[in-house]
Each structure stands twice: as C-alpha cells, then as structure tokens.
Amino acid sequence: QIQLVQSGAEVKKPGASVKVSCKASNYTSAKYGISWVRQAPGQGLEWMGWTSAHNGNTKYAQKFQGRLTMTTDTSTGTSYMELRSLRSDDTAIYYCARDPGGLGTSAGMMDYWGQGTLVAVSS
Amino acid sequence: EIVMTQSPATLSASPGERATLSCRASQTISTNLAWYQQRLGQAPRLLIYDASTRATGIPDRFSGSGSGTEFTLTISSLQSEDSAVYYCQQYNNWPPWTFGQGAKVEIK
Numbered sequence: 001q002i003q004l005v006q007s008g009a010e011v012k013k014p015g016a017s018v019k020v021s022c023k024a025s026n027y028t029s030a031k032y033g034i035s036w037v038r039q040a041p042g043q044g045l046e047w048m049g050w051t052s053a054h055n056g057n058t059k060y061a062q063k064f065q066g067r068l069t070m071t072t073d074t075s076t077g078t079s080y081m082e083l084r085s086l087r088s089d090d091t092a093i094y095y096c097a098r099d100p101g102g103l104g105t106s107a108g109m110m111d112y113w114g115q116g117t118l119v120a121v122s123s
Numbered sequence: 124e125i126v127m128t129q130s131p132a133t134l135s136a137s138p139g140e141r142a143t144l145s146c147r148a149s150q151t152i153s154t155n156l157a158w159y160q161q162r163l164g165q166a167p168r169l170l171i172y173d174a175s176t177r178a179t180g181i182p183d184r185f186s187g188s189g190s191g192t193e194f195t196l197t198i199s200s201l202q203s204e205d206s207a208v209y210y211c212q213q214y215n216n217w218p219p220w221t222f223g224q225g226a227k228v229e230i231k
Contacts (some may be wrong), residue, residue: 043216044223045222047212047221047222051219052219061219095166097167108157108212108215108217108220109157109169109172109212109214113166113167115166
C-alpha cells in the first residue's frame with residue numbers, strides 16, 4: 001500500500017534549522033505533489049506549503065515565506081522540508097502528505113499521510 | 124485567506140446514534156472541501172473530498188454534503204472507533220489551503 005515514511009524526532013535550539021524527510025513508496029512519486037502540514041501541541045492542523053515532484057513547483061503559506069524550503073529528490077522518491085530560524089512556537093509535529101494532483105498541479109486534498117515528525121525547539 | 128469555522132467544538136453521542144458536524148467557509152469555495160479524521164496520537168486520514176466523495180476504504184456511514192459556504196459531515200451510526208477529532212479543509216483558494224479548528228467527537 002502507499003506509504004510515506006518520515007525521519008525521526010529532532011531537538012533544535014532557537015535560531016537553528018531543521019530538515020525533515022519524507023520517503024514515498026508503492027506509487028510513482030514523481031507524478032504527484034507533497035504538502036507539509038504541522039500541528040502544535042494540543043492544536044489544530046496548519047498547512048505550510050506544497051511541492052510538485054513532477055516539476056519542482058512550490059507554493060508556501062505567506063507566514064513561512066523566506067524561511068521555508070521544500071524539495072524533492074525524484075531519484076529516491078524522497079521529499080524534504082527545511083525550516084530555518086527556528087523559534088519556540090515552531091515546536092510541533094510535522095506531517096508530509098501526498099497531494100493526488102498530477103503533473104505539476106495541486107488537487108488540494110491530501111490522501112496519504114506520513115506518521116509525523118516531532119520537532120522540538122528549546123534553549 | 125479563507126477562514127473555516129467548525130461547529131460544534133465537541134459532540135458527545137452514544138454508539139448507533141447519528142452525528143452531524145458543520146463547517147462554514149468565510150467565502151464561497153464551490154465543493155472544494157475535504158474532511159479528515161484524526162484519532163488520538165495518529166496522523167490525519169482523508170475521509171471525504173470534493174465535499175461528498177468518500178475516499179478509498181472509508182465506510183459508507185460517513186457522508187458529506189454542501190456547497191458554497193456551508194458543509195456537513197454526517198456519521199450515520201456512530202461506532203466506538205469514530206472517537207476522534209474531525210477537520211474540514213478548503214482547497215479552492217491558495218495559498219494557503221486552510222483547515223477548520225477541529226471538532227471532537229466523543230462516544231458515550
């Protein structure tokens with residue numbers, strides 16, 4: 001079955017960067033996009049951005065512009081989310097999720113999700 | 124940015140009862156709406172997309188309806204495993220795609 005497997009938990013200091021990976025399996029990952037969604041402790045879901053594995057297109061939420069980068073290595077089917085200049089309020093579980101829109105477009109919904117990666121930011 | 128508002132915040136019902144959750148968009152989104160279920164400690168799961176289409180493997184007790192700004196998720200006969208937080212999400216205008224704040228379903 002389709003799976004997205006994310007990298008392990010991270011502990012970072014304020015001002016540092018984190019890079020979370022998301023490896024896709026059992027589907028042709030180069031055809032689809034990946035969205036990243038985060039969830040702060042006890043809070044709801046927040047969409048961060050989307051990247052197309054097909055052509056590298058990206059869309060980011062305005063609040064993350066300038067410190068967020070999403071990329072995909074099509075040779076390994078692995079997508080990456082890098083967030084820089086971390087603050088304590090970036091502490092959250094970060095999820096990758098497949099966007100079933102094909103060939104460089106976003107369908108909008110997220111049909112398969114990774115298990116989540118906890119990123120804790122603390123001095 | 125489109126704001127999604129869900130109600131009620133918490134719904135408590137007995138097994139076998141019907142549960143109805145609402146989601147309102149701050150502007151029209153046609154039928155570009157998804158519903159997700161998130162059980163405690165788990166990742167979200169897609170239930171419904173395009174406002175009323177069940178995702179693969181979703182039981183038919185889950186149904187969605189609505190268009191424009193008003194949407195509903197109905198669970199026709201609650202099961203114990205339906206205890207979760209439910210989120211609506213619009214994908215009509217971006218960035219960003221936006222989620223509602225979530226609605227918790229408790230089984231008595």
